[in-house]
Structure formats: structure tokens, C-alpha cells
Amino acid sequence: MSRRETTDSVDDAARKAALGPGRDHAHRDGMVRRELLQIGFSGFLGLSLPGLLARRAAAGASQTRAPRAQSMIIVFMSGGPSHLDMFDLKPDAPVGIRGEFKPIETAAPGVRLGEHLPLLAKQADKLAIVRSFSHEHTNHLNATHQVLTGYPQPGAFFDKIASRDDYPHYAAGLEYIRPRADGVPSGVLLPTFLMEGPLVWPGQHAGFLGPKYDPWQIKQDPSRPNFREESLRLPVGFSVERLSRRKHLLDELGARQEAMSAASSRVSATGRDPLEEQRKLAFSLLLSGKVARAFELNREDPKTRDRYGRHMFGQSLLLARRLVQAGVPIVQVNMGRVQNWDSHSDIFGTLKNRLLPPTDRGVSALLDDLASLGLLNDTLVVMMGEFGRTPRIGASTGNNNAPNGRDHWSKVFSGVFAGAGVVGGQTIGQSDKIGAYPAGKPYTPGDLAATVYTALGIDPTTELRDRLGRPLRLCNGEPIAPLYSAASV
Numbered sequence: 153m154s155r156r157e158t159t160d161s162v163d164d165a166a167r168k169a170a171l172g173p174g175r176d177h178a179h180r181d182g183m184v185r186r187e188l189l190q191i192g193f194s195g196f197l198g199l200s201l202p203g204l205l206a207r208r209a210a211a212g213a214s215q216t217r218a219p220r221a222q223s224m225i226i227v228f229m230s231g232g233p234s235h236l237d238m239f240d241l242k243p244d245a246p247v248g249i250r251g252e253f254k255p256i257e258t259a260a261p262g263v264r265l266g267e268h269l270p271l272l273a274k275q276a277d278k279l280a281i282v283r284s285f286s287h288e289h290t291n292h293l294n295a296t297h298q299v300l301t302g303y304p305q306p307g308a309f310f311d312k313i314a315s316r317d318d319y320p321h322y323a324a325g326l327e328y329i330r331p332r333a334d335g336v337p338s339g340v341l342l343p344t345f346l347m348e349g350p351l352v353w354p355g356q357h358a359g360f361l362g363p364k365y366d367p368w369q370i371k372q373d374p375s376r377p378n379f380r381e382e383s384l385r386l387p388v389g390f391s392v393e394r395l396s397r398r399k400h401l402l403d404e405l406g407a408r409q410e411a412m413s414a415a416s417s418r419v420s421a422t423g424r425d426p427l428e429e430q431r432k433l434a435f436s437l438l439l440s441g442k443v444a445r446a447f448e449l450n451r452e453d454p455k456t457r458d459r460y461g462r463h464m465f466g467q468s469l470l471l472a473r474r475l476v477q478a479g480v481p482i483v484q485v486n487m488g489r490v491q492n493w494d495s496h497s498d499i500f501g502t503l504k505n506r507l508l509p510p511t512d513r514g515v516s517a518l519l520d521d522l523a524s525l526g527l528l529n530d531t532l533v534v535m536m537g538e539f540g541r542t543p544r545i546g547a548s549t550g551n552n553n554a555p556n557g558r559d560h561w562s563k564v565f566s567g568v569f570a571g572a573g574v575v576g577g578q579t580i581g582q583s584d585k586i587g588a589y590p591a592g593k594p595y596t597p598g599d600l601a602a603t604v605y606t607a608l609g610i611d612p613t614t615e616l617r618d619r620l621g622r623p624l625r626l627c628n629g630e631p632i633a634p635l636y637s638a639a640s641v
Contacts, residue, residue, distance in 0.1 A: 219609025220636075221532040221572035223476045224322070226484040227469070227515055228300075229537035230346055230353075231292065231494030232565075234558055236541060236587045237503055238266045239566040240283045245586045249543045252500045260577030268508040271516035277577040278519055278528070280569045280635050284581025284590040285536070287597055290560040292491060293353055295538035296346065300355035300484075302601025302627040314354040316362070316619065322604050323367040323482040324358030325626060329610055336443055339367030339482040340475055343374055343468045346490045353490060360618040367482070374467035380447040446474040459517040464488070466514040473521050476531055481608065487511055493537055497554035499545075519570060532572035532607045534600075540565030543586045563589050567600065572607055573636055580634045598629025606631045 234251075236242060241255040241264065255264035258276030265273045272279070289295040289304065293312060297305040301319035305312055320328065323339020332338060346353035358365035372383050449457065449467060452474075460466035465487055472483040487493070488507075495502050515535060522528035541558030564583045570576060582591040602612040605626060614626040 217606070217609050217611055219607065220530070221607040221609075222530040223481045223483070223527075224532040224534065224572075224604060224608065225469075225472050225476065225518070226300075226322075226482070227487060227511075227518075227533065227535040228484055229487045229493045229511075229535070230296065230489070231491035231537060232295075232539045232541060232560055233493045233507075233537045234495065234499060234503065234541040235283070235564070235566040235583070236543060236558070237499070238269060238508070239281050239568060240583055240587055241266055242543075242585065242587050245543070248545050249586050251545060253503075263577060263579055266508070268504050269512045271512045275516050275519050275570075278523070278570045279576050280574050280578050280580060282567045282569065282580045282595055282632065282635075283564075283583050284592055284594050285565050285567050285596070285600070286590055286594040287539070287562050290539060290562050292494070292538060292560075293351065295560075295562060296353050297355035298597040299536065299538045299600065301359070302598045302604075302629060305354050308354075311351060312354065313350070314352040314357055316360055318354045318357065318359035320359045320361045320365065320616075321356060321367055322601070323484070324361055324365040325605065325616075326482060326608060326610065327365050327367075328358070328361050328616070329614055329626075334479075336479045337368045338480075339484070340370060340480050341367050341484040341486065342370035342471065343372060343464060344486045344489050345369050345371050346486060348490050361616070362619075367484075373464045374449060374471045375462055375464050379449065379467075383447055442478050443475070443480070446471065446478040446480075449474070456517075456521070459513075459520070461510050461513045461517070463510050463514075465510040466517065469514040469518045470521075473518055473525075473527075476522075476527060477525075494560075495541065495557055496559065497557040499541070499557050522571060528571040530572055532574070532604070533570040534567065534604070535569075536567035537565070538562075540587075543588045561588075564594075569635055575636060575638050578634075578638070580632065595632055596629055598627050599632050600629065601627035602629040603631045603635065 236249070237251050237253050241253065242250050243255055244250070253266045253268060256267045256270065256273055258265055258273040260276035260279070263276050263279075263281065265276065287295065287298055287304075289298055289308070291308075291310050294305050294308040294310075297303070297308070297318060300321050303319040305319075306317045321339065321341075323337075323341075327338035330338075341356060346356055356367070356369070357363075358367075370383055372379055445451075449470060452470065457467065457470065460470045468485045468487075472485050475483050493507060515533075519528065519533065522531050522533070539560055539562035542561045545558060546555040564587065581593055581595060583589065584591045605612050605614075610626070612625070612627045612629070612631070616624045616626055618624055
């Protein structure tokens with residue numbers, strides 16, 4: 153068995169999925185018309201059906217190179233974590249800037265972290281901390297799009313929600329350029345969908361590439377006892393076992409061909425069904441144990457689950473590791489709900505009591521596990537938010553901060569990297585004396601995108617086509633070269 157496969161040995165009888173709640177428009181085999189025909193942002197199996205069915209027919213335009221990484225885990229801190237209180241403390245700055253937390257020594261000489269990250273401090277020899285990320289957007293939606301795609305959101309000014317004019321998430325770009333034929337998704341985003349009221353955060357989807365390249369979206373908390381049943385829930389009338397006995401499911405899908413063809417392609421003049429391959433991929437994935445077993449967290453040693461923490465942060469990171477073992481190349485773990493790290497008030501209490509302990513525990517366990525399983529050498533781990541926080545406590549850029557909070561700040565912020573050839577134990581780039589602006593070379597989200605794609609073996613200069621057929625470069629940045637050298641920059 154490959155080391156990148158889930159280590160559990162499970163027979164078919166153990167792979168069960170709970171039936172979903174009753175729904176309307178059911179067909180003779182329980183297929184729900186609304187679920188079947190929906191092409192967009194909603195889910196099937198609790199995930200994104202378009203991402204499930206995605207496969208590009210021809211990849212001749214793709215440009216690949218030798219990869220450093222087979223997979224990547226993005227630890228995304230939605231809302232904007234404070235670089236000044238976590239990764240780039242300023243103990244010599246004035247009182248109104250330096251905050252309440254003290255820096256602590258780490259396993260890497262000269263690299264110091266905030267005092268409430270003691271477990272990550274012990275792993276600092278694995279970490280490269282980039283302290284001079286910078287961009288122009290202090291709005292959550294626009295900034296999230298830029299960090300998760302490498303580009304500013306087209307037409308963005310303020311609170312521009314997701315659209316099909318957006319640039320693609322890294323997982324969508326990978327699927328478009330390097331399509332899979334094994335039923336394993338190119339990307340999984342979990343455990344929360346970034347949405348607040350009517351606002352759907354851009355950057356989570358395939359944008360102009362189209363919905364069939366959307367990553368899977370898992371919207372359940374892996375620490376819940378019934379997580380697997382909720383996540384792998386099928387429309388009413390189906391279970392994995394029943395599917396295996398109902399191969400005429402493909403006929404049911406075929407019966408919907410005419411409606412689906414209006415949104416995709418027509419049967420060719422030769423009479424060949426262009427959706428046949430996609431239907432087979434969907435069917436094979438539903439029956440496949442490789443990905444399904446990743447959701448069986450109860451098969452992990454209880455001590456391992458305890459090390460990650462029996463909470464949403466920890467169990468989501470454990471699931472990310474299991475999905476990587478199952479062959480999923482990109483997994484994004486959202487550390488809480490949308491804007492979870494948006495600390496406009498009581499920032500020090502919120503970080504100390506609610507956010508930093510589970511993050512510290514879960515990410516340090518993830519790094520430990522990846523290293524002990526031999527996966528860290530080819531798994532790139534990236535930990536960051538969409539921006540940082542204002543240097544001056546209580547200062548406001550328009551959000552009426554409380555005296556003990558920090559506002560949005562994108563002029564300089566930090567990102568943490570590990571694995572896949574990254575040289576740990578170093579800091580890259582600098583912020584000024586108060587953590588307000590880059591004091592050395594600034595790095596952009598475009599540079600982050602170029603680093604990600606290059607690590608995965610994709611040429612950043614690869615040409616894409618938008619919905620109007622216009623040529624667009626995959627990303628406009630340059631890989632962050634010092635990540636792979638021993639000298640700090």
C-alpha cells in the first residue's frame with residue numbers, strides 16, 4: 153500500500169453513508185433533480201458536485217515542471233490574524249503598539265514567536281516565516297480573493313461577492329491544468345464555507361474557469377460525533393451499498409443528459425455521450441474507499457486525536473492530513489467561521505483564550521504527524537490570513553475599533569511556511585520598527601501564488617482563458633526564492 157494512501161484497511165461493509173433528509177423532486181432511484189442538475193456553488197455529498205465531476209478533456213496547453221510538493225495544506229485564518237502578536241512581535245515599540253504578549257525563544261536561534269504559541273515555538277526549526285507580505289486591500293472579501301488566487305478581484309472596490317469573473321482558487325487552477333481521472337478531487341476546503349448573510353467570499357471557487365472546476369466544500373465540523381455521516385450524506389434513497397447494486401444509476405444520470413447538456417456540451421455527431429466519462433468518475437468516487445476512508449476519524453488512535461485537540465480546529469487539521477494521505481493535492485482548512493480572526497475589540501483576550509491555544513496545538517500536531525509519516529518532505533504547509541492588524545492598538549481605518557482592538561492592516565503581514573523543501577528556522581523579509589510597512593523586500597499574493605504553483609510543478613506563466621476567451625497568465629508574481637535557501641533575507 154502506498155504511504156500516501158490512508159493506512160486504514162476497511163472492507164466494503166464498513167463504508168456506509170447515512171441517508172439524507174427527505175427532499176422533493178425525487179426520481180425512481182431516489183435521485184434528486186435539484187441536486188443532480190445544480191451547477192454552481194452548492195453541494196452534493198455535502199461537497200461540490202462540479203468539483204467532483206471535473207476533468208478537462210485536453211490539457212495540451214498546460215505547462216508543468218518537476219514538483220517540490222505532491223500536496224499542500226493551507227491553514228487559513230479568516231479575518232486577519234495579528235502579525236504583531238503572533239509572528240512579528242515588537243517588544244521595543246511604544247506601549248500602544250507592542251501589545252500585551254511577550255516574545256519567546258524557539259527551537260530556531262534568533263527566531264521568536266508570541267508567548268501563546270509555545271508548541272509551534274518548539275517546531276520553529278521547521279518554519280520559514282515571511283514577515284513582509286503586503287497588498288492594498290483592507291476589505292475582507294477582496295483581500296481573501298487576492299491571497300487565495302494571487303490576483304486582485306476584478307472590479308473590486310468594497311464587499312464585492314464571489315462571481316464567475318473572479319480568478320480561480322489554487323485548487324481550481326491545478327485541476328484545470330493537471331486534470332485527474334481517478335475520482336480524487338484536486339482540492340477540498342473545510343470545515344466552514346466563507347459566507348456571511350448574502351456575502352459569499354470570493355477566492356473559494358474556480359471563478360472564470362467555470363463551476364466544474366470548483367473545489368469541494370465540506371461544511372461540517374469534524375469534531376462532531378456524526379461528522380462522517382453528515383459529510384458523506386447522499387440524496388434520499390441512496391447509500392454507498394445501494395449504489396454498488398444499482399449500476400443503472402448511470403442510466404438515471406443519462407436520462408438527465410438533455411438538461412445537463414444545455415449547461416455543458418451536446419452529444420457529438422458520432423453519437424458518443426460526452427458526459428459518460430464524468431458519470432463514471434462520479435460513480436467510481438462514490439464507491440471508492442480511498443477518499444471515503446479519510447472521513448473515518450474514529451479509526452485514528454484516540455491519542456492521535458487528542459494530540460490535535462478534540463475541537464473543530466484540531467480535527468479539521470487531522471482530516472487534512474488524512475485527505476493528503478488519500479491523494480488529495482490541495483486541502484484548505486479554515487480556522488473557524490468567516491472573519492473568525494477579526495479582532496476589533498479585546499484582541500488579547502480573544503487570542504489568548506479562544507484562538508491561539510487550539511491553533512497552536514492543532515498545527516504543531518499536524519507538523520509532527522507529517523514528519524513522522526514521511527509526508528512533510530513533499531507536503532507544503534502554508535499558514536496565514538488575508539491581512540494583518542494595525543500597529544496602533546485602538547486605531548481605526550474606518551471600523552470604529554474599541555480601545556483594546558486592532559483594525560485591518562494589509563500594508564505588511566506575515567505568512568508561515570513548512571515542508572516540501574522549505575528551509576526552516578528562518579525569517580524572510582522584515583517589517584519596520586512598529587510592524588506597519590515592509591523594511592525590506594515586500595512579497596505579494598502574486599508571489600505566494602507563484603510559490604504555490606511552482607512547488608506543485610505548475611509553471612506560473614501558464615496561460616488561461618477567461619469567459620470571453622482572453623488570454624490570462626496563471627499568476628504575475630515570482631516564487632519566493634529565500635524559502636529554499638538557508639540565509640534569512
